[in-house]
Amino acid sequence: MSGGGLVVALSGGVGGAKLALGLARVLPAEELLVVANTGDDFEHLGLAISPDLDTLMYALAGLDNPETGWGRRGETWSFMEALGELGGETWFRLGDRDLATHVERTRRLRAGETLSQVTAAFCRRLGVGPRLLPMSDDRVRTRLHTEEGWLDFQDWFVRRRCRPAVRAIAFDGAPAARPQPEVMAALRGGGLRAVVICPSNPLISVEPILALPGLREAIRGCGAPVVAVSPIIGGEAVKGPTAKMLREFGILPSAAAVARRYRDLLDGYVMDEADAAEAAAAGVPVTLARTRMVTLADREALARAVLAAADSLRRAT
């Protein structure tokens, strides 16, 4: 790749993690910083659970479960089975291996470590090269105002399977939360090659990150190209409730609609070749690419396309 310099990637879980892995495979480890949404973190069974952070960590470590998109590969489920026998709550599935992450993280957080420190320690142990950081070490909790009232994120997402229509979204704690300092330093410092907004749900995976005080401004002022990748292909999300939620917000789900959602931030946008007809509606320079990431080669190819788009924007300005 041409370029050099640091790439900061903002990401939620499944879809974002695929591109994050692609970036990790085409960039030297020290040139990638992945920022994870922690708005859907929650306490469950007394454990501190960080779904997006873990999906990213497992993906970058090559431990992710390709069938589910979350959790670990080669997982066993004895804990969950035994918990059910004891009458415990089983609606949120925690695999036996995955559980070690939550138990050890909870222990370390209680002992006074920050989520960033715990994540860094885990990544070191698991051989993750690029930096992976939570968006903040402070508590932010995405809550959804639905037709059934306010619901905690996982309650809506997992227990209610995204069924209740969403009317409003709140990021509790965001106004008082401090963005992860290394992320802010990276955005404000020199040597930034690009900011990449991964193909994650804008409403619940990316906007919690952007809701942190100063973060949106830091991205706008970073001086490097900001490029987002569409999570929508042909009017539908590859996975998850993105299209359904956009509709509930009165937004026709389209690649261009997501670009407009980020309009104050973007210098460029990568959308699928299938959505070529919408390119003009995005409002920013568009790169067409194959954005459906099935194989590892797909992830790498999209990562290269995104970096090329960013680099061309830099040369253009």
Added chain:
Amino acid sequence: MSGGGLVVALSGGVGGAKLALGLARVLPAEELLVVANTGDDFEHLGLAISPDLDTLMYALAGLDNPETGWGRRGETWSFMEALGELGGETWFRLGDRDLATHVERTRRLRAGETLSQVTAAFCRRLGVGPRLLPMSDDRVRTRLHTEEGWLDFQDWFVRRRCRPAVRAIAFDGAPAARPQPEVMAALRGGGLRAVVICPSNPLISVEPILALPGLREAIRGCGAPVVAVSPIIGGEAVKGPTAKMLREFGILPSAAAVARRYRDLLDGYVMDEADAAEAAAAGVPVTLARTRMVTLADREALARAVLAAADSLRRAT
């Protein structure tokens, strides 16, 4: 069985649990109350772990691991493996199924339930008929003064494999702990058939129970025969550090020596046929039996022998 009336059995882990199961198999469920030592309970990885209580619960539920004597049968170890990868502490082995007990117990204790309530709920779910209760809902912690200084129980027992010689034993918290109220009510109420001290380590499994304020006196004054079963056969413990510890306390490990340790409490004592020569030295009426419990039939036979011994003492008085 002749008799009828309630049998209260005091027990530690492995050896005691074998007899407790034998008693559970020969008595109607409502005629047995098993009291578990909680002196070796501890907090580990942020989880509330009650080793003796769980060994008893799993044994009574038919879920115990016959190979190890602790933990659950059909266990898997994915959690422990993953925890090791993350750099977590792996010296105390927690199986995936067993872990559900600790996670759910910890959650319920934090939510304000007592250890007795949590145990009762688990036993109900697992189909345990007899009542199983912790000796106290308050925190008691067995600590050992060894040649290497004071050690927490599990630190000495598991991590140091009982190697450091023990000079003194303390039951931290015992003076202020309240014995489990149902246990006290059973000892003080009418309808008691016998108190059985199971073949557990007297120093670290039974004496923490007896150290609770009022409990020793309640047993002495209960009016029913009190019978102990020797954990020593032919000068050695069937399992665990009992013989080694007795030696370190200057006590020649023998069946009779254990009887003398309980002398203020006992009306009768059951020792192995192999120790017949020591019967006179026990200081109380002795019943000889086969105390090595390998099969389920052994457990039942010993339970019957213990109850018969108690019933004969009742008739004698």
